[in-house]
Amino acid sequence: LDLPGYLAFLADSVAHRSGRGERTEHVPTNVKIEGDRIAVRGHLRITCVGAPDEYYPYFDILKLRDGKIIEYNIAFDV
Numbered sequence: 001l002d003l004p005g006y007l008a009f010l011a012d013s014v015a016h017r018s019g020r021g022e023r024t025e026h027v028p029t030n031v032k033i034e035g036d037r038i039a040v041r042g043h044l045r046i047t048c049v050g051a052p053d054e055y056y057p058y059f060d061i062l063k064l065r066d067g068k069i070i071e072y073n074i075a076f077d078v
Helices: 003-019
Strands: 022-034 037-048 054-065 068-075
Touching (some): 003 068
Antiparallel strands (some): 022 037, 037 054
């Protein structure tokens, strides 16, 4: 997966949720960059009309090579 592919994935996800009347927002709380690895901890906020916001913790680990994402791991229950 390269950066354009990742951005396309995000755009598709946003379009899918928008079609259902939902909106998501990544709220990072900690970001650590060390060499070719990036770790991001935060909360995914899901907003839906007429319902309280939902928050889900996440922890993403990305590995880069030549400025491109070559590995993207997602964990939700941290």
